[in-house]
Amino acid sequence: xxxxxxxxxxxxxxxxxxxxxxxxxxxxxxxxxxxxxxxxxxxxxxxxxxxxxxxxxxxxxxxxxxxxxxxxxxxxxxxxxxxxxxxxxxxxxxxxxxxxxxxxxxxxxxxxxxxxxxxxxxxxxxxxxxxxxxxxxxxxxxxxxxxxxxxxxxxxxxxxxxxxxxxxxxxxxxxxxxxxxxxxxxxxxxxxxxxxxxxxxxxxxxxxxxxxxxxxxxxxxxxxxxxxxxxxxxxxxxxxxxxxxxxxxxxxxxxxxxxxxxxxxxxxxxxxxxxxxxxxxxxxxxxxxxxxxxxxxxxxxxxxxxxxxxxxxxxxxxxxxxxxxxxxxxxxxxxxxxxxxxxxxxxxxx
Amino acid sequence: xxxxxxxxxxxxxxxxxxxxxxxxxxxxxxxxxxxxxxxxxxxxxxxxxxxxxxxxxxxxxxxxxxxxxxxxxxxxxxxxxxxxxxxxxxxxxxxxxxxxxxxxxxxxxxxxxxxxxxxxxxxxxxxxxxxxxxxxxxxxxxxxxxxxxxxxxxxxxxxxxxxxxxxxxxxxxxxxxxxxxxxxxxxxxxxxxxxxxxxxxxxxxxxxxxxxxxxxxxxxxxxxxxxxxxxxxxxxxxxxxxxxxxxxxxxxxxxxxxxxxxxxxxxxxxxxxxxxxxxxxxxxxxxxxxxxxxxxxxxxxxxxxxxxxxxxxxxxxxxxxxxxxxxxxxxxxxxxxxxxxxxxxxxxxx
Ligand SMILES: CC(C)[C@H](C(=O)O)[C@@H](O)C(=O)O
Ligand SMILES: CC(C)[C@H](C(=O)O)[C@@H](O)C(=O)O
Numbered sequence: 001x002x003x004x005x006x007x008x009x010x011x012x013x014x015x016x017x018x019x020x021x022x023x024x025x026x027x028x029x030x031x032x033x034x035x036x037x038x039x040x041x042x043x044x045x046x047x048x049x050x051x052x053x054x055x056x057x058x059x060x061x062x063x064x065x066x067x068x069x070x071x072x073x074x075x076x077x078x079x080x081x082x083x084x085x086x087x088x089x090x091x092x093x094x095x096x097x098x099x100x101x102x103x104x105x106x107x108x109x110x111x112x113x114x115x116x117x118x119x120x121x122x123x124x125x126x127x128x129x130x131x132x133x134x135x136x137x138x139x140x141x142x143x144x145x146x147x148x149x150x151x152x153x154x155x156x157x158x159x160x161x162x163x164x165x166x167x168x169x170x171x172x173x174x175x176x177x178x179x180x181x182x183x184x185x186x187x188x189x190x191x192x193x194x195x196x197x198x199x200x201x202x203x204x205x206x207x208x209x210x211x212x213x214x215x216x217x218x219x220x221x222x223x224x225x226x227x228x229x230x231x232x233x234x235x236x237x238x239x240x241x242x243x244x245x246x247x248x249x250x251x252x253x254x255x256x257x258x259x260x261x262x263x264x265x266x267x268x269x270x271x272x273x274x275x276x277x278x279x280x281x282x283x284x285x286x287x288x289x290x291x292x293x294x295x296x297x298x299x300x301x302x303x304x305x306x307x308x309x310x311x312x313x314x315x316x317x318x319x320x321x322x323x324x325x326x327x328x329x330x331x332x333x334x335x336x337x338x339x340x341x342x343x344x345x346x347x348x349x350x
Numbered sequence: 351x352x353x354x355x356x357x358x359x360x361x362x363x364x365x366x367x368x369x370x371x372x373x374x375x376x377x378x379x380x381x382x383x384x385x386x387x388x389x390x391x392x393x394x395x396x397x398x399x400x401x402x403x404x405x406x407x408x409x410x411x412x413x414x415x416x417x418x419x420x421x422x423x424x425x426x427x428x429x430x431x432x433x434x435x436x437x438x439x440x441x442x443x444x445x446x447x448x449x450x451x452x453x454x455x456x457x458x459x460x461x462x463x464x465x466x467x468x469x470x471x472x473x474x475x476x477x478x479x480x481x482x483x484x485x486x487x488x489x490x491x492x493x494x495x496x497x498x499x500x501x502x503x504x505x506x507x508x509x510x511x512x513x514x515x516x517x518x519x520x521x522x523x524x525x526x527x528x529x530x531x532x533x534x535x536x537x538x539x540x541x542x543x544x545x546x547x548x549x550x551x552x553x554x555x556x557x558x559x560x561x562x563x564x565x566x567x568x569x570x571x572x573x574x575x576x577x578x579x580x581x582x583x584x585x586x587x588x589x590x591x592x593x594x595x596x597x598x599x600x601x602x603x604x605x606x607x608x609x610x611x612x613x614x615x616x617x618x619x620x621x622x623x624x625x626x627x628x629x630x631x632x633x634x635x636x637x638x639x640x641x642x643x644x645x646x647x648x649x650x651x652x653x654x655x656x657x658x659x660x661x662x663x664x665x666x667x668x669x670x671x672x673x674x675x676x677x678x679x680x681x682x683x684x685x686x687x688x689x690x691x692x693x694x695x696x697x698x699x700x
Contacts, residue, residue, distance in 0.1 A: 159506060194506065197498075228578060249571040249572065
């Protein structure tokens with residue numbers, strides 16, 4: 001199979017973790033005789049530094065011309081210290097999502113028994129956790145009209161959704177539930193928000209197309225509790241952009257290390273794959289970051305290409321590194337392995 | 351001291367837990383020679399049943415005429431099953447907040463060592479947790495304009511804040527921090543929202559009036575992680591209405607039982623005190639609910655009256671019931687005590 005992959009290394013530890021994914025993808029390509037080609041583009045703080053723009057047109061172009069995008073991380077402390085700066089690295093990512101209509105952010109949440117000791121949650125809460133969150137990514141309060149009054153004393157953000165935006169991600173979530181334990185939980189605040197009521201109505205309407213899936217509803221405040229108290233109750237969780245931002249990061253603590261978790265952002269004709277961790281600038285260039293989140297994102301990309309066996313093999317390679325203690329310092333501070341070593345061991349396994 | 355207290359028993363277990371608080375308040379009144387008078391009003395599902403209105407004018411009137419409001423719980427399953435019903439119990443509470451301008455919802459989060467085993471978090475996370483959340487309660491997306499297009503395909507909710515709304519709660523939070531460990535964390539999403547940027551700007555501006563308080567900022571997605579991973583880093587947390595709804599419920603899981611936690615909602619000239627748990631209809635009338643959240647809310651009311659010794663004595667009485675195992679089934683399913691028994695033991699202790 002021929003696949004063109006746009007690679008956006010991004011900021012901080014983005015480059016070093018993404019390079020491990022490329023090693024692993026190359027091992028897969030060699031073994032299964034695929035042809036993966038990589039084209040590189042800039043985004044984030046590094047793009048601002050080099051071009052003044054967090055998302056240069058060239059990057060959008062190469063993304064449009066590829067079959068999928070592999071992305072590292074975004075953000076730099078020099079902008080974080082000035083959170084209301086006019087140009088920010090994160091704008092690059094938000095614009096890329098909108099330009100390519102990457103409307104469905106998908107994050108699987110699972111735990112590795114060998115890593116339960118790292119989780120802030122008790123063993124009891126961790127048993128059998130296996131859910132997947134579908135977060136709407138190109139609508140809601142992120143992209144609605146923002147206003148600041150002339151005298152600067154009043155500000156507003158509009159949260160706005162239409163049925164099409166809701167339906168397209170809801171259908172993906174229903175299909176995912178059909179392939180899993182057949183339960184879909186819509187998280188909203190329908191007792192307060194008009195947009196949430198439109199979500200409920202729309203999701204309820206299309207649910208008849210998926211009669212084998214049990215649909216239930218949960219208010220977002222309750223969901224924020226349930227994710228910690230009883231995470232195994234969830235199978236597929238569907239929610240809007242802002243709630244998804246909060247709940248997916250909350251969910252990520254279950255695993256005990258942010259460094260392990262992958263994500264996919266699917267669009268109409270493109271898809272972006274990235275670890276959920278940030279740019280972790282303190283670790284940049286030190287070869288100490290955890291590459292597993294990025295490598296598992298590459299596995300999600302292989303699934304997206306329909307290369308299910310290959311994806312399964314990448315996950316097996318990762319599980320093998322974890323059980324054999326070939327892990328970075330966030331997992332084992334006593335006996336840490338380098339980012340590049342873990343990438344090599346994983347690709348050698350393949 | 352003379353105090354007029356409006357009592358809204360509300361729905362579900364609201365009446366039975368609130369009655370225990372009244373026992374305790376009466377014990378305090380007798381011992382310290384205060385004169386507390388109680389006037390009762392309807393709100394919630396019971397108010398809809400009896401008057402058609404979740405918040406009858408009579409209830410607003412008695413609340414305005416009192417020094418403080420003691421409230422039980424709101425909500426009934428017959429409305430939950432129809433989350434988009436036109437008249438809902440919760441509207442009563444939202445309207446009361448707005449009518450009385452109860453703009454600051456305050457929730458202390460602490461843990462009891464004797465109850466650490468109930469928490470979903472590991473012992474390590476629970477050590478030294480002691481923070482207090484200030485949630486803005488009468489602005490933001492809860493009360494901004496809601497629209498549904500004529501054809502029902504598009505919906506919107508406006509999140510809107512002005513400087514005054516931000517400043518009045520921020521000042522309360524700063525003062526609270528001054529009396530505590532002198533750290534204030536503003537939680538927002540300033541990398542995306544215009545309203546969040548107004549929050550940052552306003553809070554930063556007034557921070558010079560509280561030079562002894564260290565102010566820091568945290569994005570809401572990160573806060574959702576930090577509350578679980580490292581809750582002891584927080585002292586006073588300040589946030590807007592919707593984020594506060596989510597994060598305060600998330601924080602409540604730390605203690606291991608929702609039934610233990612109190613809250614206060616302060617306004618310009620009134621204040622409402624309520625346990626954070628809901629109406630728990632399955633338990634209603636069975637004398638099995640945990641009255642501690644309500645009793646500790648009454649203690650917050652005593653603090654509000656300036657009766658600090660009395661408030662401390664109520665907290666001591668509660669701690670005594672907890673350490674002696676006079677607890678409800680949510681805390682000790684093997685050997686549970688009745689709601690009314692716990693209320694009696696606590697008031698006898700006084
Ligand atoms: C960087 C930021 C704008 C972004 C978001 O809020 O969507 C991030 O938190 C994420 O979840 O990908
Ligand atoms: C009942 C509901 C409208 C309310 C809210 O969202 O404010 C509740 O969740 C709360 O936190 O008091």
